[in-house]
Amino acid sequence: MAHRKARERDMLDSVYSMLALVFILVACVELCDAATVVDVYRLIQYDISGVPFGSRLASLNHHAGSLHFSPGADLSRTVVMIPVRELNISFVTEYVSRKHPLGGMLFLLPEIFRLENGGGGKDVREKEVVKNVLLELEKLLVHAKLPYPVYFAFENDEIDAVLDDVKKNDATGQPATATTGGYKLVIPIAEPKKVASPTITNIQGWLQGLKADGDANQLPTIAIVASYDTFGAAPALSVGSDSNGSGVVALLEVARLFSLLYSNPKTRGRYNILFGLTSGGPYNYNGTHKWLRSFDQRLRESIDYAICLNSVGSWNNELWIHVSKPPENAYIKQIFEGFTNVAEELGFKVGLKHKKINISNPRVAWEHEQFSRLRVTAATLSELSAAPELLESTGGLHFVDETSFIRSVQLVAESLARHIYGYQGKNIQIFADNSSLAVNPSYIRSWLDLLSQTPRVAPFISKNDPFIMALKKELADHTDEVIMQHEVLDGMFTFYDSTKASLNIYQVASVTFDLLLLLVLGSYLIVLFSFLVITTRGLDDLISLFRRPPSRKVEVSQEKLANDNYECVMV
Amino acid sequence: MTVFHFFNCAILTFGPHAVYYSATPLSEYDTLGTSVKAALVYLGTALVKELLKALIGFIDVAGLYFALTQLTHRNISQNHKFQAVGLGWAFADSVLHRLAPLWVGARGLEFTWDYLLQGLEANANLVLSISLAALGSLMWLRKNKPKTLIPIIYACAGIVATMPSITSYLRRGLGWQFPKVVGFELFTSLVMAFISWQLFSACQRPSA
Numbered sequence: 076m077a078h079r080k081a082r083e084r085d086m087l088d089s090v091y092s093m094l095a096l097v098f099i100l101v102a103c104v105e106l107c108d109a110a111t112v113v114d115v116y117r118l119i120q121y122d123i124s125g126v127p128f129g130s131r132l133a134s135l136n137h138h139a140g141s142l143h144f145s146p147g148a149d150l151s152r153t154v155v156m157i158p159v160r161e162l163n164i165s166f167v168t169e170y171v172s173r174k175h176p177l178g179g180m181l182f183l184l185p186e187i188f189r190l191e192n193g194g195g196g197k198d199v200r201e202k203e204v205v206k207n208v209l210l211e212l213e214k215l216l217v218h219a220k221l222p223y224p225v226y227f228a229f230e231n232d233e234i235d236a237v238l239d240d241v242k243k244n245d246a247t248g249q250p251a252t253a254t255t256g257g258y259k260l261v262i263p264i265a266e267p268k269k270v271a272s273p274t275i276t277n278i279q280g281w282l283q284g285l286k287a288d289g290d291a292n293q294l295p296t297i298a299i300v301a302s303y304d305t306f307g308a309a310p311a312l313s314v315g316s317d318s319n320g321s322g323v324v325a326l327l328e329v330a331r332l333f334s335l336l337y338s339n340p341k342t343r344g345r346y347n348i349l350f351g352l353t354s355g356g357p358y359n360y361n362g363t364h365k366w367l368r369s370f371d372q373r374l375r376e377s378i379d380y381a382i383c384l385n386s387v388g389s390w391n392n393e394l395w396i397h398v399s400k401p402p403e404n405a406y407i408k409q410i411f412e413g414f415t416n417v418a419e420e421l422g423f424k425v426g427l428k429h430k431k432i433n434i435s436n437p438r439v440a441w442e443h444e445q446f447s448r449l450r451v452t453a454a455t456l457s458e459l460s461a462a463p464e465l466l467e468s469t470g471g472l473h474f475v476d477e478t479s480f481i482r483s484v485q486l487v488a489e490s491l492a493r494h495i496y497g498y499q500g501k502n503i504q505i506f507a508d509n510s511s512l513a514v515n516p517s518y519i520r521s522w523l524d525l526l527s528q529t530p531r532v533a534p535f536i537s538k539n540d541p542f543i544m545a546l547k548k549e550l551a552d553h554t555d556e557v558i559m560q561h562e563v564l565d566g567m568f569t570f571y572d573s574t575k576a577s578l579n580i581y582q583v584a585s586v587t588f589d590l591l592l593l594l595v596l597g598s599y600l601i602v603l604f605s606f607l608v609i610t611t612r613g614l615d616d617l618i619s620l621f622r623r624p625p626s627r628k629v630e631v632s633q634e635k636l637a638n639d640n641y642e643c644v645m646v
Numbered sequence: 647m648t649v650f651h652f653f654n655c656a657i658l659t660f661g662p663h664a665v666y667y668s669a670t671p672l673s674e675y676d677t678l679g680t681s682v683k684a685a686l687v688y689l690g691t692a693l694v695k696e697l698l699k700a701l702i703g704f705i706d707v708a709g710l711y712f713a714l715t716q717l718t719h720r721n722i723s724q725n726h727k728f729q730a731v732g733l734g735w736a737f738a739d740s741v742l743h744r745l746a747p748l749w750v751g752a753r754g755l756e757f758t759w760d761y762l763l764q765g766l767e768a769n770a771n772l773v774l775s776i777s778l779a780a781l782g783s784l785m786w787l788r789k790n791k792p793k794t795l796i797p798i799i800y801a802c803a804g805i806v807a808t809m810p811s812i813t814s815y816l817r818r819g820l821g822w823q824f825p826k827v828v829g830f831e832l833f834t835s836l837v838m839a840f841i842s843w844q845l846f847s848a849c850q851r852p853s854a
Binding site: 259582583584 | 756762
């Protein structure tokens with residue numbers, strides 16, 4: 076008997092320890108049990124001179140709600156899911172301006188805006204409407220301070236299903252909280268930290284002109300500059316096809332055309348051409364400023380003029396040349412006339428806009444102003460007629476129109492070439508269509524495609540980002556002496572990381588449900604217990620369980636012994 | 647045209663066997679008889695394998711037989727023996743198959759009905775196990791049974807023993823949803839419990 080007991084105890088012990096081991100192993104396995112996992116992109120968070128802007132929080136752990144909530148509901152622990160397709164911008168404006176407490180915002184962008192789907196072409200009209208809404212939304216969000224997380228996500232079937240469910244729940248009038256179930260949106264991410272020393276990288280390339288024998292003077296230089304970085308509401312989605320992807324591609328195409336001309340000494344002009352791809356555009360052209368500062372005095376003085384390209388891809392019939400020197404200035408007149416002549420031949424107008432610069436104001440609206448501040452003649456060619464405000468038109472969702480873009484490239488190349496080779500006023504087309512020097516549409520298309528799929532917000536791309544390397548290599552193909560200059564962005568701007576995250580959507584049952592279930596299961600077990608007692612032992616036993624006076628216990632156990640003996644006899 | 651394709655695939659599949667036989671010295675030594683006999687033996691083993699696959703559920707019955715008859719129990723009545731055995735059987739089954747999924751899945755944020763349905767299934771399983779144990783005790787522990795009831799007892803025991811394969815066929819073969827399958831299990835468990843209760847009390851009456 077004792078042996079058996081000891082063996083039994085050992086067996087039980089081993090079983091328990093095995094079970095415990097299994098539990099521990101199983102508990103360590105983190106299985107993903109969310110209904111849906113979606114990639115989301117955070118609204119940008121930045122400070123300008125210490126003033127905070129953008130979404131100040133990153134982690135999220137609240138219930139989902141939709142726009143159909145009952146007025147006056149408390150949304151401080153709800154994340155509002157807003158499809159941009161049905162967006163009523165006044166709601167967002169009101170919420171942002173009145174600083175209502177909100178758990179968070181999740182904007183759902185239509186699938187067609189996904190980066191992989193490229194730009195232009197499909198469903199352009201539908202895109203137009205949503206584009207305008209998006210631009211307004213971007214403008215609103217980027218200049219507001221939002222003390223809650225704001226994320227962008229692309230619509231897909233699963234998220235649409237979740238949103239429909241949430242709308243149905245909200246329609247019944249009950250806000251989603253811990254007691255009424257619904258969906259919970261969780262983004263487990265660390266607190267956003269400042270990006271330490273955000274770098275901006277400028278890339279420059281030279282095309283050396285032909286020095287005449289015996290000429291000791293330095294050749295004059297013409298500079299063509301475009302800024303390649305963007306700024307937008309969602310840094311992971313800011314691709315800026317038009318601003319300023321078009322400027323970058325125009326610069327690359329002009330570089331390619333002139334490298335063809337300059338490769339042969341017989342067609343090399345007597346001007347050096349300097350190509351500059353600058354960064355830090357949205358931040359008062361900080362990169363251009365630092366780039367110019369790095370030049371030595373002689374080089375700066377040898378620059379005849381600089382043409383800056385800014386958004387030349389989607390205009391109808393008029394381009395603008397913006398200058399800061401007065402239009403009566405001889406150089407400006409010469410440049411403007413050159414451009415106008417070529418434009419007339421190509422069939423469109425070029426207008427001249429003059430904007431004085433205020434040295435004491437740190438705001439730099441156009442890239443040429445950085446040149447003008449250092450007394451270099453410069454102008455910006457753009458389709459925009461008015462200067463954009465700080466952090467506006469810097470990477471939004473305009474799409475590039477190929478025909479107008481090609482005309483812009485032709486304008487720049489022809490005017491430059493006529494100036495370099497001295498053919499002003501003469502009717503000669505150097506880069507004629509169907510010639511070996513024609514503008515190459517497939518080259519332009521492939522680069523525009525690349526640019527419309529590459530988000531390039533400067534603080535979030537490192538020095539050795541593949542895109543920057545690609546630009547450097549491309550410029551090196553067409554020019555000589557490609558130099559990269561790495562600088563730290565002006566301290567006035569501070570950026571915070573955590574731009575991309577994974578959203579987990581859980582379908583949760585409310586606390587009420589759990590309590591109700593507990594009640595139901597408890598009553599089920601009690602009913603089962605009573606049923607079994609009644610059927611096997613008799614109703615009296617059930618009642619006796621509740622009375623249980625002490626004297627009855629002895630009687631009951633004696634009864635049980637008698638019963639057992641009786642049953643043994645029966646068997 | 648498809649017959650042509652059949653022909654092509656057939657010669658790819660069966661051709662090498664004929665080719666091997668005719669090309670090698672096998673054909674000279676008239677070994678066809680041996681090959682044919684080996685083929686027949688293979689058919690036999692295949693039949694045995696399929697039978698085993700179909701009847702693998704009956705290992706349950708063997709286990710219950712062992713638990714009811716071979717293990718030494720305290721001196722308890724037959725009535726209580728089968729209940730205790732059935733209870734232990736069902737508890738072990740629930741722990742082995744249902745505890746790990748519960749632990750891993752039911753603690754998460756995501757809500758599904760699966761674990762509640764699994765619990766209901768465990769209830770049905772308990773009833774079924776006790777019925778099977780009752781029928782088993784009738785079959786092996788009770789010596790004097792009314793003759794007419796014996797086939798019914800064996801039939802019911804067979805149905806209850808094959809219940810797991812029936813439910814898996816319903817789930818995979820017919821594609822029934824989990825709630826439907828659980829409902830079916832609950833229903834059949836109550837029905838079988840009732841039938842085995844009637845059988846048990848019917849067998850108990852003659853000896854009373």
